[in-house]
Amino acid sequence: MGEFLPLLLIASVLTILLSCGLKAFYSLWWEPKALEKQGIRGNPYRLLYGDMKDEIQAIKDPITLTHQIVPRVAPFAYHTVQRYGKTSLVWVGTTPRVIVWDPEMIREVLLDKLGQFQKQRLNPHMKLLTRGVSTLQGEEWTKRRRVITPAFHLEKLKGMVPEFLTSCVDLIKRWQNLTSSGGSCELDIWPEFQNLTGDVISRTAFGSSYEEGKKIFELQKEQAVLVMEAARAPYIPGFRFLPTAKNKRRMNINREIKTMLKNMIDKKLNSMKMAGSLGTDLLGLLLQFSNNNDQKNYRITIDDVIQECKLFYFAGQETTSVWLTWTMILLSIHPNWQQRAREEVLKICGKNTPDFESAGHFKIVSFSPSLFLSRYLFRF
Known part of the structure:
Protein backbone atom coordinates (compact mmCIF):
# COMPACT_ATOMS: atom_id res chain seq x y z
CA MET A 1 0.00 0.00 0.00
CA GLY A 2 2.89 2.34 0.89
CA GLU A 3 4.38 2.03 -2.60
CA PHE A 4 1.14 3.29 -4.17
CA LEU A 5 0.96 6.35 -1.90
CA PRO A 6 3.41 8.53 -3.92
CA LEU A 7 1.59 7.61 -7.14
CA LEU A 8 -1.74 8.47 -5.54
CA LEU A 9 -0.35 11.80 -4.34
CA ILE A 10 1.06 12.61 -7.79
CA ALA A 11 -2.25 11.68 -9.41
CA SER A 12 -4.15 13.92 -6.97
CA VAL A 13 -1.81 16.85 -7.63
CA LEU A 14 -2.10 16.35 -11.40
CA THR A 15 -5.89 16.16 -11.13
CA ILE A 16 -6.00 19.42 -9.16
CA LEU A 17 -3.64 21.13 -11.61
CA LEU A 18 -5.66 19.87 -14.56
CA SER A 19 -8.89 21.07 -12.96
CA CYS A 20 -7.41 24.51 -12.26
CA GLY A 21 -6.02 24.66 -15.78
CA LEU A 22 -9.39 23.81 -17.33
CA LYS A 23 -11.14 26.41 -15.17
CA ALA A 24 -8.56 29.02 -16.15
CA PHE A 25 -8.89 28.11 -19.82
CA TYR A 26 -12.67 28.31 -19.58
CA SER A 27 -12.80 31.70 -17.80
CA LEU A 28 -9.87 33.34 -19.62
CA TRP A 29 -10.55 32.13 -23.15
CA TRP A 30 -13.50 29.80 -23.85
CA GLU A 31 -16.24 31.83 -22.10
CA PRO A 32 -15.12 35.24 -23.48
CA LYS A 33 -14.85 33.85 -27.02
CA ALA A 34 -18.34 32.35 -26.67
CA LEU A 35 -19.74 35.69 -25.50
CA GLU A 36 -18.00 37.37 -28.41
CA LYS A 37 -20.35 35.56 -30.79
CA GLN A 38 -23.57 37.05 -29.34
CA GLY A 39 -24.02 39.37 -32.31
CA ILE A 40 -22.92 42.74 -30.90
CA ARG A 41 -20.03 44.21 -32.84
CA GLY A 42 -16.74 45.24 -31.22
CA ASN A 43 -13.03 44.51 -31.10
CA PRO A 44 -12.14 40.80 -30.91
CA TYR A 45 -11.35 39.51 -27.43
CA ARG A 46 -7.68 39.60 -26.46
CA LEU A 47 -6.34 37.42 -23.66
CA LEU A 48 -6.50 38.92 -20.14
CA TYR A 49 -6.39 42.62 -21.12
CA GLY A 50 -9.20 42.83 -23.67
CA ASP A 51 -9.45 46.52 -24.68
CA MET A 52 -7.90 47.90 -21.49
CA LYS A 53 -4.57 48.89 -23.06
CA ASP A 54 -6.31 50.66 -25.95
CA GLU A 55 -8.55 52.54 -23.49
CA ILE A 56 -5.58 53.72 -21.42
CA GLN A 57 -3.79 54.92 -24.57
CA ALA A 58 -6.90 56.80 -25.76
CA ILE A 59 -7.03 58.81 -22.53
CA LYS A 60 -3.49 60.10 -23.15
CA ASP A 61 -4.40 61.79 -26.43
CA PRO A 62 -4.33 65.63 -26.23
CA ILE A 63 -7.52 67.70 -26.10
CA THR A 64 -8.49 70.71 -28.18
CA LEU A 65 -10.38 73.49 -26.39
CA THR A 66 -13.76 73.16 -28.08
CA HIS A 67 -17.27 72.17 -27.07
CA GLN A 68 -16.69 68.76 -28.66
CA ILE A 69 -15.61 67.22 -25.36
CA VAL A 70 -16.99 63.68 -25.83
CA PRO A 71 -13.82 62.44 -27.61
CA ARG A 72 -11.92 63.55 -24.50
CA VAL A 73 -14.36 62.56 -21.76
CA ALA A 74 -14.98 59.08 -23.20
CA PRO A 75 -12.42 58.72 -26.03
CA PHE A 76 -12.36 54.95 -26.34
CA ALA A 77 -16.15 54.61 -26.17
CA TYR A 78 -16.52 57.43 -28.69
CA HIS A 79 -14.16 55.83 -31.22
CA THR A 80 -15.72 52.40 -30.66
CA VAL A 81 -19.18 53.79 -31.46
CA GLN A 82 -17.84 55.54 -34.56
CA ARG A 83 -16.46 52.23 -35.76
CA TYR A 84 -19.05 49.66 -34.65
CA GLY A 85 -22.30 51.58 -34.16
CA LYS A 86 -24.42 52.96 -31.32
CA THR A 87 -24.73 49.54 -29.67
CA SER A 88 -21.28 48.01 -29.52
CA LEU A 89 -19.05 45.85 -27.37
CA VAL A 90 -15.86 46.58 -25.40
CA TRP A 91 -13.77 44.23 -23.29
CA VAL A 92 -12.69 45.15 -19.75
CA GLY A 93 -10.26 42.34 -19.16
CA THR A 94 -12.30 39.16 -19.64
CA THR A 95 -15.63 40.93 -19.11
CA PRO A 96 -17.67 42.18 -22.08
CA ARG A 97 -19.55 45.47 -21.67
CA VAL A 98 -22.14 46.88 -24.02
CA ILE A 99 -21.96 50.55 -24.98
CA VAL A 100 -25.42 52.08 -25.43
CA TRP A 101 -25.23 55.37 -27.36
CA ASP A 102 -28.85 55.66 -28.51
CA PRO A 103 -30.86 58.16 -26.36
CA GLU A 104 -34.09 56.15 -26.48
CA MET A 105 -32.36 52.95 -25.42
CA ILE A 106 -30.52 54.81 -22.65
CA ARG A 107 -33.87 56.12 -21.43
CA GLU A 108 -35.29 52.60 -21.41
CA VAL A 109 -32.38 51.35 -19.33
CA LEU A 110 -32.55 54.23 -16.84
CA LEU A 111 -36.31 53.84 -16.39
CA ASP A 112 -36.05 50.08 -15.90
CA LYS A 113 -38.47 49.11 -13.13
CA LEU A 114 -38.34 45.35 -13.55
CA GLY A 115 -34.67 45.00 -12.72
CA GLN A 116 -33.85 43.37 -16.06
CA PHE A 117 -30.78 45.59 -16.55
CA GLN A 118 -28.18 44.80 -13.91
CA LYS A 119 -25.31 47.08 -12.93
CA GLN A 120 -21.85 45.87 -13.79
CA ARG A 121 -19.92 43.82 -11.26
CA LEU A 122 -17.28 46.05 -9.70
CA ASN A 123 -13.60 45.27 -9.58
CA PRO A 124 -13.07 44.56 -5.84
CA HIS A 125 -10.52 47.39 -5.71
CA MET A 126 -13.27 49.84 -6.73
CA LYS A 127 -15.23 49.02 -3.59
CA LEU A 128 -12.56 50.86 -1.60
CA LEU A 129 -13.41 54.02 -3.50
CA THR A 130 -17.11 54.03 -4.28
CA ARG A 131 -20.00 51.97 -2.97
CA GLY A 132 -23.22 53.25 -1.46
CA VAL A 133 -26.28 53.96 -3.61
CA SER A 134 -24.25 53.91 -6.84
CA THR A 135 -23.70 50.16 -6.55
CA LEU A 136 -27.06 49.05 -5.14
CA GLN A 137 -29.73 47.41 -7.27
CA GLY A 138 -33.43 46.63 -7.24
CA GLU A 139 -35.49 47.28 -4.12
CA GLU A 140 -32.45 48.14 -2.02
CA TRP A 141 -31.48 50.90 -4.49
CA THR A 142 -35.07 52.25 -4.51
CA LYS A 143 -35.25 52.46 -0.72
CA ARG A 144 -31.81 54.06 -0.31
CA ARG A 145 -32.60 56.57 -3.05
CA ARG A 146 -35.85 57.45 -1.25
CA SER A 321 -15.05 71.24 -9.66
CA VAL A 322 -14.45 69.89 -13.17
CA TRP A 323 -17.63 71.59 -14.37
CA LEU A 324 -16.66 74.96 -12.86
CA THR A 325 -13.12 74.76 -14.26
CA TRP A 326 -14.39 73.96 -17.74
CA THR A 327 -16.90 76.83 -17.47
CA MET A 328 -14.11 79.28 -16.68
CA ILE A 329 -11.98 77.96 -19.54
CA LEU A 330 -14.82 78.49 -22.02
CA LEU A 331 -15.51 81.97 -20.65
CA SER A 332 -11.86 82.89 -21.07
CA ILE A 333 -11.94 81.63 -24.66
CA HIS A 334 -15.13 83.61 -25.35
CA PRO A 335 -14.68 86.93 -23.48
CA ASN A 336 -17.81 88.36 -25.09
CA TRP A 337 -19.94 85.83 -23.19
CA GLN A 338 -17.94 86.50 -20.04
CA GLN A 339 -18.75 90.20 -20.37
CA ARG A 340 -22.44 89.54 -21.04
CA ALA A 341 -22.68 87.26 -17.98
CA ARG A 342 -20.96 89.83 -15.76
CA GLU A 343 -23.18 92.65 -17.02
CA GLU A 344 -26.29 90.56 -16.34
CA VAL A 345 -25.22 89.80 -12.76
CA LEU A 346 -24.44 93.46 -12.08
CA LYS A 347 -27.72 94.56 -13.66
CA ILE A 348 -29.88 92.18 -11.61
CA CYS A 349 -27.95 92.17 -8.33
CA GLY A 350 -26.17 95.53 -8.37
CA LYS A 351 -23.97 95.75 -5.29
CA ASN A 352 -25.96 93.07 -3.48
CA THR A 353 -24.78 89.49 -3.30
CA PRO A 354 -26.85 87.08 -5.44
CA ASP A 355 -29.56 85.15 -3.63
CA PHE A 356 -31.92 82.37 -4.68
CA GLU A 357 -34.66 84.74 -5.84
CA SER A 358 -32.38 86.94 -7.95
CA ALA A 359 -30.74 83.88 -9.52
CA GLY A 360 -34.13 82.96 -11.00
CA HIS A 361 -34.03 86.08 -13.19
CA PHE A 362 -30.81 85.21 -15.01
CA LYS A 363 -31.23 84.36 -18.69
CA ILE A 364 -27.67 83.95 -20.00
CA VAL A 365 -27.32 80.59 -18.23
CA SER A 366 -30.06 78.63 -16.47
CA PHE A 367 -29.88 78.30 -12.69
CA SER A 368 -28.19 75.48 -10.81
CA PRO A 369 -26.37 75.45 -7.45
CA SER A 370 -22.98 75.14 -9.15
CA LEU A 371 -23.82 77.95 -11.58
CA PHE A 372 -24.76 80.06 -8.58
CA LEU A 373 -21.12 79.79 -7.50
CA SER A 374 -19.80 80.93 -10.88
CA ARG A 375 -22.32 83.78 -11.04
CA TYR A 376 -21.13 85.05 -7.71
CA LEU A 377 -17.58 84.99 -9.04
CA PHE A 378 -18.66 87.10 -12.05
CA ARG A 379 -19.22 90.03 -9.72
CA PHE A 380 -15.47 90.19 -9.29
Whole structure:
Protein backbone atom coordinates (compact mmCIF):
# COMPACT_ATOMS: atom_id res chain seq x y z
CA MET A 1 0.00 0.00 0.00
CA GLY A 2 2.89 2.34 0.89
CA GLU A 3 4.38 2.03 -2.60
CA PHE A 4 1.14 3.29 -4.17
CA LEU A 5 0.96 6.35 -1.90
CA PRO A 6 3.41 8.53 -3.92
CA LEU A 7 1.59 7.61 -7.14
CA LEU A 8 -1.74 8.47 -5.54
CA LEU A 9 -0.35 11.80 -4.34
CA ILE A 10 1.06 12.61 -7.79
CA ALA A 11 -2.25 11.68 -9.41
CA SER A 12 -4.15 13.92 -6.97
CA VAL A 13 -1.81 16.85 -7.63
CA LEU A 14 -2.10 16.35 -11.40
CA THR A 15 -5.89 16.16 -11.13
CA ILE A 16 -6.00 19.42 -9.16
CA LEU A 17 -3.64 21.13 -11.61
CA LEU A 18 -5.66 19.87 -14.56
CA SER A 19 -8.89 21.07 -12.96
CA CYS A 20 -7.41 24.51 -12.26
CA GLY A 21 -6.02 24.66 -15.78
CA LEU A 22 -9.39 23.81 -17.33
CA LYS A 23 -11.14 26.41 -15.17
CA ALA A 24 -8.56 29.02 -16.15
CA PHE A 25 -8.89 28.11 -19.82
CA TYR A 26 -12.67 28.31 -19.58
CA SER A 27 -12.80 31.70 -17.80
CA LEU A 28 -9.87 33.34 -19.62
CA TRP A 29 -10.55 32.13 -23.15
CA TRP A 30 -13.50 29.80 -23.85
CA GLU A 31 -16.24 31.83 -22.10
CA PRO A 32 -15.12 35.24 -23.48
CA LYS A 33 -14.85 33.85 -27.02
CA ALA A 34 -18.34 32.35 -26.67
CA LEU A 35 -19.74 35.69 -25.50
CA GLU A 36 -18.00 37.37 -28.41
CA LYS A 37 -20.35 35.56 -30.79
CA GLN A 38 -23.57 37.05 -29.34
CA GLY A 39 -24.02 39.37 -32.31
CA ILE A 40 -22.92 42.74 -30.90
CA ARG A 41 -20.03 44.21 -32.84
CA GLY A 42 -16.74 45.24 -31.22
CA ASN A 43 -13.03 44.51 -31.10
CA PRO A 44 -12.14 40.80 -30.91
CA TYR A 45 -11.35 39.51 -27.43
CA ARG A 46 -7.68 39.60 -26.46
CA LEU A 47 -6.34 37.42 -23.66
CA LEU A 48 -6.50 38.92 -20.14
CA TYR A 49 -6.39 42.62 -21.12
CA GLY A 50 -9.20 42.83 -23.67
CA ASP A 51 -9.45 46.52 -24.68
CA MET A 52 -7.90 47.90 -21.49
CA LYS A 53 -4.57 48.89 -23.06
CA ASP A 54 -6.31 50.66 -25.95
CA GLU A 55 -8.55 52.54 -23.49
CA ILE A 56 -5.58 53.72 -21.42
CA GLN A 57 -3.79 54.92 -24.57
CA ALA A 58 -6.90 56.80 -25.76
CA ILE A 59 -7.03 58.81 -22.53
CA LYS A 60 -3.49 60.10 -23.15
CA ASP A 61 -4.40 61.79 -26.43
CA PRO A 62 -4.33 65.63 -26.23
CA ILE A 63 -7.52 67.70 -26.10
CA THR A 64 -8.49 70.71 -28.18
CA LEU A 65 -10.38 73.49 -26.39
CA THR A 66 -13.76 73.16 -28.08
CA HIS A 67 -17.27 72.17 -27.07
CA GLN A 68 -16.69 68.76 -28.66
CA ILE A 69 -15.61 67.22 -25.36
CA VAL A 70 -16.99 63.68 -25.83
CA PRO A 71 -13.82 62.44 -27.61
CA ARG A 72 -11.92 63.55 -24.50
CA VAL A 73 -14.36 62.56 -21.76
CA ALA A 74 -14.98 59.08 -23.20
CA PRO A 75 -12.42 58.72 -26.03
CA PHE A 76 -12.36 54.95 -26.34
CA ALA A 77 -16.15 54.61 -26.17
CA TYR A 78 -16.52 57.43 -28.69
CA HIS A 79 -14.16 55.83 -31.22
CA THR A 80 -15.72 52.40 -30.66
CA VAL A 81 -19.18 53.79 -31.46
CA GLN A 82 -17.84 55.54 -34.56
CA ARG A 83 -16.46 52.23 -35.76
CA TYR A 84 -19.05 49.66 -34.65
CA GLY A 85 -22.30 51.58 -34.16
CA LYS A 86 -24.42 52.96 -31.32
CA THR A 87 -24.73 49.54 -29.67
CA SER A 88 -21.28 48.01 -29.52
CA LEU A 89 -19.05 45.85 -27.37
CA VAL A 90 -15.86 46.58 -25.40
CA TRP A 91 -13.77 44.23 -23.29
CA VAL A 92 -12.69 45.15 -19.75
CA GLY A 93 -10.26 42.34 -19.16
CA THR A 94 -12.30 39.16 -19.64
CA THR A 95 -15.63 40.93 -19.11
CA PRO A 96 -17.67 42.18 -22.08
CA ARG A 97 -19.55 45.47 -21.67
CA VAL A 98 -22.14 46.88 -24.02
CA ILE A 99 -21.96 50.55 -24.98
CA VAL A 100 -25.42 52.08 -25.43
CA TRP A 101 -25.23 55.37 -27.36
CA ASP A 102 -28.85 55.66 -28.51
CA PRO A 103 -30.86 58.16 -26.36
CA GLU A 104 -34.09 56.15 -26.48
CA MET A 105 -32.36 52.95 -25.42
CA ILE A 106 -30.52 54.81 -22.65
CA ARG A 107 -33.87 56.12 -21.43
CA GLU A 108 -35.29 52.60 -21.41
CA VAL A 109 -32.38 51.35 -19.33
CA LEU A 110 -32.55 54.23 -16.84
CA LEU A 111 -36.31 53.84 -16.39
CA ASP A 112 -36.05 50.08 -15.90
CA LYS A 113 -38.47 49.11 -13.13
CA LEU A 114 -38.34 45.35 -13.55
CA GLY A 115 -34.67 45.00 -12.72
CA GLN A 116 -33.85 43.37 -16.06
CA PHE A 117 -30.78 45.59 -16.55
CA GLN A 118 -28.18 44.80 -13.91
CA LYS A 119 -25.31 47.08 -12.93
CA GLN A 120 -21.85 45.87 -13.79
CA ARG A 121 -19.92 43.82 -11.26
CA LEU A 122 -17.28 46.05 -9.70
CA ASN A 123 -13.60 45.27 -9.58
CA PRO A 124 -13.07 44.56 -5.84
CA HIS A 125 -10.52 47.39 -5.71
CA MET A 126 -13.27 49.84 -6.73
CA LYS A 127 -15.23 49.02 -3.59
CA LEU A 128 -12.56 50.86 -1.60
CA LEU A 129 -13.41 54.02 -3.50
CA THR A 130 -17.11 54.03 -4.28
CA ARG A 131 -20.00 51.97 -2.97
CA GLY A 132 -23.22 53.25 -1.46
CA VAL A 133 -26.28 53.96 -3.61
CA SER A 134 -24.25 53.91 -6.84
CA THR A 135 -23.70 50.16 -6.55
CA LEU A 136 -27.06 49.05 -5.14
CA GLN A 137 -29.73 47.41 -7.27
CA GLY A 138 -33.43 46.63 -7.24
CA GLU A 139 -35.49 47.28 -4.12
CA GLU A 140 -32.45 48.14 -2.02
CA TRP A 141 -31.48 50.90 -4.49
CA THR A 142 -35.07 52.25 -4.51
CA LYS A 143 -35.25 52.46 -0.72
CA ARG A 144 -31.81 54.06 -0.31
CA ARG A 145 -32.60 56.57 -3.05
CA ARG A 146 -35.85 57.45 -1.25
CA VAL A 147 -33.86 58.21 1.92
CA ILE A 148 -31.35 60.47 0.16
CA THR A 149 -33.61 62.37 -2.26
CA PRO A 150 -35.20 64.77 0.28
CA ALA A 151 -31.77 66.31 0.90
CA PHE A 152 -31.87 67.68 -2.66
CA HIS A 153 -35.41 69.06 -2.87
CA LEU A 154 -35.70 72.63 -4.12
CA GLU A 155 -36.58 74.01 -0.70
CA LYS A 156 -33.47 72.39 0.76
CA LEU A 157 -31.34 73.89 -2.03
CA LYS A 158 -32.76 77.33 -1.23
CA GLY A 159 -31.59 76.90 2.32
CA MET A 160 -28.08 76.04 1.11
CA VAL A 161 -27.55 79.39 -0.65
CA PRO A 162 -26.06 81.13 2.44
CA GLU A 163 -23.53 78.30 2.68
CA PHE A 164 -22.69 78.73 -1.02
CA LEU A 165 -22.12 82.43 -0.37
CA THR A 166 -19.91 81.79 2.66
CA SER A 167 -17.69 79.47 0.64
CA CYS A 168 -17.52 81.91 -2.29
CA VAL A 169 -16.75 84.90 -0.07
CA ASP A 170 -13.88 83.01 1.55
CA LEU A 171 -12.49 82.13 -1.88
CA ILE A 172 -12.80 85.69 -3.22
CA LYS A 173 -11.10 87.14 -0.16
CA ARG A 174 -8.21 84.75 -0.62
CA TRP A 175 -7.89 85.70 -4.29
CA GLN A 176 -8.03 89.40 -3.42
CA ASN A 177 -5.22 88.94 -0.91
CA LEU A 178 -3.12 87.20 -3.57
CA THR A 179 -3.57 90.11 -6.01
CA SER A 180 -3.27 92.96 -3.49
CA SER A 181 0.51 93.38 -3.84
CA GLY A 182 0.93 93.53 -7.64
CA GLY A 183 -2.65 93.92 -8.83
CA SER A 184 -2.59 90.56 -10.62
CA CYS A 185 -1.30 87.04 -10.15
CA GLU A 186 -1.22 83.72 -11.99
CA LEU A 187 -3.56 81.16 -10.47
CA ASP A 188 -4.28 77.48 -11.10
CA ILE A 189 -8.05 77.42 -10.72
CA TRP A 190 -8.40 73.63 -10.79
CA PRO A 191 -7.22 73.06 -7.19
CA GLU A 192 -8.97 76.29 -6.17
CA PHE A 193 -12.31 74.94 -7.36
CA GLN A 194 -11.60 71.57 -5.80
CA ASN A 195 -11.22 73.36 -2.46
CA LEU A 196 -14.33 75.45 -3.11
CA THR A 197 -16.61 72.53 -3.99
CA GLY A 198 -15.15 70.52 -1.12
CA ASP A 199 -16.04 73.32 1.27
CA VAL A 200 -19.59 73.59 -0.12
CA ILE A 201 -20.13 69.83 0.15
CA SER A 202 -18.80 69.71 3.69
CA ARG A 203 -20.99 72.60 4.83
CA THR A 204 -24.23 71.66 3.08
CA ALA A 205 -24.17 67.85 3.27
CA PHE A 206 -22.36 67.20 6.53
CA GLY A 207 -22.57 70.42 8.55
CA SER A 208 -18.79 70.81 8.76
CA SER A 209 -16.23 73.12 7.13
CA TYR A 210 -13.67 72.29 4.46
CA GLU A 211 -10.86 72.34 6.99
CA GLU A 212 -12.59 69.52 8.85
CA GLY A 213 -13.13 67.50 5.67
CA LYS A 214 -9.86 68.46 3.97
CA LYS A 215 -8.00 65.33 5.06
CA ILE A 216 -10.84 63.15 3.76
CA PHE A 217 -10.66 64.82 0.34
CA GLU A 218 -6.89 64.41 0.19
CA LEU A 219 -7.08 60.73 1.11
CA GLN A 220 -9.93 60.11 -1.36
CA LYS A 221 -7.84 61.71 -4.11
CA GLU A 222 -4.85 59.49 -3.32
CA GLN A 223 -7.11 56.45 -3.09
CA ALA A 224 -8.59 57.24 -6.51
CA VAL A 225 -5.14 57.14 -8.12
CA LEU A 226 -4.24 53.85 -6.43
CA VAL A 227 -7.59 52.21 -7.21
CA MET A 228 -7.66 53.28 -10.86
CA GLU A 229 -4.13 51.97 -11.30
CA ALA A 230 -5.23 48.58 -9.99
CA ALA A 231 -8.46 48.63 -12.01
CA ARG A 232 -6.56 49.09 -15.29
CA ALA A 233 -4.66 45.85 -14.81
CA PRO A 234 -6.10 42.32 -15.14
CA TYR A 235 -7.69 41.33 -11.85
CA ILE A 236 -6.12 38.30 -10.19
CA PRO A 237 -8.40 36.86 -7.45
CA GLY A 238 -6.84 37.22 -4.02
CA PHE A 239 -3.97 39.45 -5.17
CA ARG A 240 -5.37 42.46 -3.31
CA PHE A 241 -4.78 40.65 0.00
CA LEU A 242 -1.03 40.25 -0.58
CA PRO A 243 0.99 42.64 1.64
CA THR A 244 2.45 44.72 -1.20
CA ALA A 245 3.23 48.40 -0.55
CA LYS A 246 0.29 49.64 -2.64
CA ASN A 247 -2.17 47.10 -1.27
CA LYS A 248 -1.26 48.11 2.28
CA ARG A 249 -1.58 51.79 1.41
CA ARG A 250 -5.06 51.23 -0.08
CA MET A 251 -6.25 49.46 3.05
CA ASN A 252 -4.67 52.04 5.37
CA ILE A 253 -6.36 54.89 3.51
CA ASN A 254 -9.69 53.08 3.70
CA ARG A 255 -9.32 52.65 7.47
CA GLU A 256 -8.31 56.30 7.95
CA ILE A 257 -11.28 57.61 5.99
CA LYS A 258 -13.73 55.35 7.82
CA THR A 259 -12.31 56.48 11.19
CA MET A 260 -12.65 60.18 10.31
CA LEU A 261 -16.18 59.72 9.00
CA LYS A 262 -17.10 57.75 12.11
CA ASN A 263 -15.85 60.65 14.24
CA MET A 264 -17.94 63.05 12.13
CA ILE A 265 -20.99 60.83 12.64
CA ASP A 266 -20.41 60.64 16.40
CA LYS A 267 -20.14 64.43 16.51
CA LYS A 268 -23.44 64.71 14.62
CA LEU A 269 -25.14 62.26 16.98
CA ASN A 270 -23.89 64.19 20.01
CA SER A 271 -25.24 67.44 18.59
CA MET A 272 -28.55 65.65 18.04
CA LYS A 273 -28.73 64.75 21.72
CA MET A 274 -28.19 68.38 22.65
CA ALA A 275 -30.45 69.97 20.03
CA GLY A 276 -33.00 67.18 19.79
CA SER A 277 -32.71 67.03 15.99
CA LEU A 278 -30.28 65.63 13.44
CA GLY A 279 -30.94 68.47 11.01
CA THR A 280 -31.98 68.21 7.37
CA ASP A 281 -28.60 67.81 5.66
CA LEU A 282 -27.59 64.56 3.95
CA LEU A 283 -25.80 63.14 6.98
CA GLY A 284 -28.74 63.95 9.24
CA LEU A 285 -31.21 62.23 6.91
CA LEU A 286 -29.03 59.13 6.68
CA LEU A 287 -28.63 58.90 10.44
CA GLN A 288 -32.39 59.06 10.92
CA PHE A 289 -32.55 55.67 9.19
CA SER A 290 -29.58 54.06 10.91
CA ASN A 291 -30.27 51.57 13.69
CA ASN A 292 -33.60 53.23 14.45
CA ASN A 293 -36.14 50.75 15.73
CA ASP A 294 -38.96 53.07 14.69
CA GLN A 295 -38.03 52.57 11.03
CA LYS A 296 -39.60 49.13 10.66
CA ASN A 297 -39.69 49.06 6.87
CA TYR A 298 -36.14 50.18 6.17
CA ARG A 299 -33.00 50.72 8.22
CA ILE A 300 -29.39 51.34 7.27
CA THR A 301 -26.28 50.64 9.32
CA ILE A 302 -23.58 53.10 10.34
CA ASP A 303 -21.32 51.37 7.79
CA ASP A 304 -23.93 52.16 5.10
CA VAL A 305 -23.87 55.80 6.22
CA ILE A 306 -20.07 55.85 5.96
CA GLN A 307 -20.21 54.43 2.42
CA GLU A 308 -22.72 57.08 1.32
CA CYS A 309 -20.52 59.80 2.81
CA LYS A 310 -17.46 58.47 0.98
CA LEU A 311 -19.39 58.34 -2.30
CA PHE A 312 -20.79 61.86 -1.93
CA TYR A 313 -17.43 63.35 -0.94
CA PHE A 314 -15.72 61.77 -3.95
CA ALA A 315 -18.36 62.09 -6.69
CA GLY A 316 -19.72 65.47 -5.62
CA GLN A 317 -16.40 67.26 -5.45
CA GLU A 318 -14.88 65.95 -8.67
CA THR A 319 -17.89 66.48 -10.92
CA THR A 320 -18.65 70.02 -9.74
CA SER A 321 -15.05 71.24 -9.66
CA VAL A 322 -14.45 69.89 -13.17
CA TRP A 323 -17.63 71.59 -14.37
CA LEU A 324 -16.66 74.96 -12.86
CA THR A 325 -13.12 74.76 -14.26
CA TRP A 326 -14.39 73.96 -17.74
CA THR A 327 -16.90 76.83 -17.47
CA MET A 328 -14.11 79.28 -16.68
CA ILE A 329 -11.98 77.96 -19.54
CA LEU A 330 -14.82 78.49 -22.02
CA LEU A 331 -15.51 81.97 -20.65
CA SER A 332 -11.86 82.89 -21.07
CA ILE A 333 -11.94 81.63 -24.66
CA HIS A 334 -15.13 83.61 -25.35
CA PRO A 335 -14.68 86.93 -23.48
CA ASN A 336 -17.81 88.36 -25.09
CA TRP A 337 -19.94 85.83 -23.19
CA GLN A 338 -17.94 86.50 -20.04
CA GLN A 339 -18.75 90.20 -20.37
CA ARG A 340 -22.44 89.54 -21.04
CA ALA A 341 -22.68 87.26 -17.98
CA ARG A 342 -20.96 89.83 -15.76
CA GLU A 343 -23.18 92.65 -17.02
CA GLU A 344 -26.29 90.56 -16.34
CA VAL A 345 -25.22 89.80 -12.76
CA LEU A 346 -24.44 93.46 -12.08
CA LYS A 347 -27.72 94.56 -13.66
CA ILE A 348 -29.88 92.18 -11.61
CA CYS A 349 -27.95 92.17 -8.33
CA GLY A 350 -26.17 95.53 -8.37
CA LYS A 351 -23.97 95.75 -5.29
CA ASN A 352 -25.96 93.07 -3.48
CA THR A 353 -24.78 89.49 -3.30
CA PRO A 354 -26.85 87.08 -5.44
CA ASP A 355 -29.56 85.15 -3.63
CA PHE A 356 -31.92 82.37 -4.68
CA GLU A 357 -34.66 84.74 -5.84
CA SER A 358 -32.38 86.94 -7.95
CA ALA A 359 -30.74 83.88 -9.52
CA GLY A 360 -34.13 82.96 -11.00
CA HIS A 361 -34.03 86.08 -13.19
CA PHE A 362 -30.81 85.21 -15.01
CA LYS A 363 -31.23 84.36 -18.69
CA ILE A 364 -27.67 83.95 -20.00
CA VAL A 365 -27.32 80.59 -18.23
CA SER A 366 -30.06 78.63 -16.47
CA PHE A 367 -29.88 78.30 -12.69
CA SER A 368 -28.19 75.48 -10.81
CA PRO A 369 -26.37 75.45 -7.45
CA SER A 370 -22.98 75.14 -9.15
CA LEU A 371 -23.82 77.95 -11.58
CA PHE A 372 -24.76 80.06 -8.58
CA LEU A 373 -21.12 79.79 -7.50
CA SER A 374 -19.80 80.93 -10.88
CA ARG A 375 -22.32 83.78 -11.04
CA TYR A 376 -21.13 85.05 -7.71
CA LEU A 377 -17.58 84.99 -9.04
CA PHE A 378 -18.66 87.10 -12.05
CA ARG A 379 -19.22 90.03 -9.72
CA PHE A 380 -15.47 90.19 -9.29
